[in-house]
Amino acid sequence: xxxxxxxxxxxxxxxxxxxxxxxxxxxxxxxxxxxxxxxxxxxxxxxxxxxxxxxxxxxxxxxxxxxxxxxxxxxxxxxxxxxxxxxxxxxxxxxxxxxxxxxxxxxxxxxxxxxxxxxxxxxxxxxxxxxxxxxxxxxxxxxxxxxxxxxxxxxxxxxxxxxxxxxxxxxxxxxxxxxxxxxxxxxxxxxxxxxxxxxxxxxxxxxxxxxxxxxxxxxxxxxxxxxxxxxxxxxxxxxxxxxxxxxxxxxxxxxxxxxxxxxxxxxxxxxxxxxxxxxxxxxxxxxxxxxxxxxxxxxxxxxxxxxxxxxxxxxxxxxxxxxxxxxxxxxxxxxxxxxxxxxxxxxxxxxxxxxxxxxxxxxxxxxxxxxxxxx
Numbered sequence: 001x002x003x004x005x006x007x008x009x010x011x012x013x014x015x016x017x018x019x020x021x022x023x024x025x026x027x028x029x030x031x032x033x034x035x036x037x038x039x040x041x042x043x044x045x046x047x048x049x050x051x052x053x054x055x056x057x058x059x060x061x062x063x064x065x066x067x068x069x070x071x072x073x074x075x076x077x078x079x080x081x082x083x084x085x086x087x088x089x090x091x092x093x094x095x096x097x098x099x100x101x102x103x104x105x106x107x108x109x110x111x112x113x114x115x116x117x118x119x120x121x122x123x124x125x126x127x128x129x130x131x132x133x134x135x136x137x138x139x140x141x142x143x144x145x146x147x148x149x150x151x152x153x154x155x156x157x158x159x160x161x162x163x164x165x166x167x168x169x170x171x172x173x174x175x176x177x178x179x180x181x182x183x184x185x186x187x188x189x190x191x192x193x194x195x196x197x198x199x200x201x202x203x204x205x206x207x208x209x210x211x212x213x214x215x216x217x218x219x220x221x222x223x224x225x226x227x228x229x230x231x232x233x234x235x236x237x238x239x240x241x242x243x244x245x246x247x248x249x250x251x252x253x254x255x256x257x258x259x260x261x262x263x264x265x266x267x268x269x270x271x272x273x274x275x276x277x278x279x280x281x282x283x284x285x286x287x288x289x290x291x292x293x294x295x296x297x298x299x300x301x302x303x304x305x306x307x308x309x310x311x312x313x314x315x316x317x318x319x320x321x322x323x324x325x326x327x328x329x330x331x332x333x334x335x336x337x338x339x340x341x342x343x344x345x346x347x348x349x350x351x352x353x354x355x356x357x358x359x360x361x362x363x364x365x366x367x368x369x370x371x372x373x374x375x
Contacts, residue, residue, distance in 0.1 A: 037105055037143040038068055038093060047131045048078045048085070065094040065109065077118070079128040088115030088155075105143040109151070116156040123162045125303045147181035164305050169197040179220075187230070188218040196236070201305075201339065212236045216243070225249040234259065239268050241292075247300070255306065257296040264290040266317055288317025288331060308339040317351075328353055342366050 035055045042050050053072035073091040077083035094109035120128045152175040159168045172194045179188035192214045199207040213235040219228040232243030245257035266286040294310035317331030328351045335346035344364040351358050362374040 034068055034095075034100075034105055038070075041143040045132055046075070048076050050075060059097075064097060066097050066100055068093040068095070073115075075131065077120075077128050078131060079120070079122070079126065084116075084118065085128060085131070086115065086117050088112045090114065103142055106146040107144070108146060109149040110147065111151045111153070112155060113153045115154075116158065119157075119159045121161040121163055121302050125163050127302055145182070148178065150177040150181075151175070161302065163303060165202045166305075167198055167200040171195040171197060179218075184223060185219075185221050188216075188220060190214065190216040190218060207236070210237050214243075229257075237268060239264050245296075253300040255296065255298060255300050259292070259294040259296070261290070261292040264292060266290055266314065283322050285320040285322060286318065289315050291315070305339075308337075310337045311335070312337070326353070328358075 034057060039050065039052075039055075050070075051074050052070045054070075056069045056071070058067045058069060070088075070091040070093075072087075072089060074087040075085045077085045090111075090113045092109075092111040092113075093107045094111070095105060096108055099106045118128075152172050155172045155175070157168075157170045157172060160166070172192060175190070175192040175194070177188055177190050180186040181188070194212055194214070196207045196210045196212055198205055213233075215233040216229055217231040219230050220226075221228075226249065227247040229243060229245045232245075234241040234243050239261060240263075241259050241261045243257070243259055245255070247253070247255050266288040269290055291313045292310060293312070294308065296306050296308050298304065298306035300306075311334075313334045314331055317333075319328045319331065321327070330350070330352040332351075333346050333349040335344065337344045342365065346362050349358075349360050349362065360375050362372060365371045365373070
């Protein structure tokens with residue numbers, strides 16, 4: 001048994017030395033060709049040129065992969081002078097050493113570190129991110145993308161749409177996407193840790209400075225393109241949601257997304273509300289359980305908004321007014337919300353105030369200057 005282990009260790013060590021030696025040979029004799037091919041291939045597919053401060057090839061930073069590093073990589077914003085669309089301190093394209101010995105430069109992994117992406121749509125509906133060339137290039141090139149993994153670290157993502165008055169901003173601390181990206185049909189496993197800096201629609205910033213995590217399994221079909229969420233979990237601070245949905249390009253880029261939360265504490269919801277506008281909530285201490293079922297539907301378009309509707313209920317809730325010390329207990333309610341009508345409706349509401357029971361319904365119309373109706 002010891003002899004078998006000894007031979008196994010020697011064999012593994014020999015393979016590692018062989019791979020290490022091959023990596024050194026590759027970086028010495030193939031680095032110039034790899035640098036040239038990479039820039040040519042990338043620029044073939046873009047309407048705006050790639051700018052790089054320095055390009056290097058390393059056999060050690062991503063061992064056993066060969067890594068092509070593009071330092072201070074950026075793309076200009078072609079719709080705005082003196083502005084940048086994408087920037088990264090370091091963009092790494094990783095290759096299999098055995099592929100490179102055959103002079104097949106197949107990109108297996110992409111790593112983007114310390115950068116930002118700024119997508120914009122102006123007041124006329126013109127975007128700054130339609131930068132990909134529509135012409136078809138031959139797939140017989142030595143340099144090809146056969147991605148198995150994409151990694152993002154410390155990337156700021158910003159999207160603003162002046163036409164629809166929307167602004168979303170996220171800090172992505174870590175994101176990992178893995179799958180057979182070049183297959184016709186495949187699954188992508190996705191995990192993203194990020195902070196929601198801004199989630200603004202018109203004049204209301206619904207979420208600000210909140211930590212979040214997104215864990216998805218995506219089913220991708222490429223003929224025609226269809227994206228389905230087979231399994232999804234979204235955490236915003238302590239709140240947990242299940243996410244399912246589908247995007248279909250053959251059906252006019254239709255999106256359908258369902259978000260459910262079954263055991264959400266009221267105090268957690270209040271901590272996420274936009275208190276700049278619903279400032280009155282800040283004076284209340286709350287407890288209870290919220291059940292939430294939201295639906296996002298519509299066409300992904302630069303000129304039309306998605307429709308978001310939700311049904312929700314609260315069971316055994318309580319509100320304490322911190323100033324007057326008045327407490328509402330045994331709160332039970334059922335309601336709905338629509339961003340299209342800008343209306344929140346509570347169809348049934350019951351609570352206990354001291355020894356008295358209160359029942360009724362109410363609605364809130366508009367969120368910038370809310371109009372409250374009660375019955």
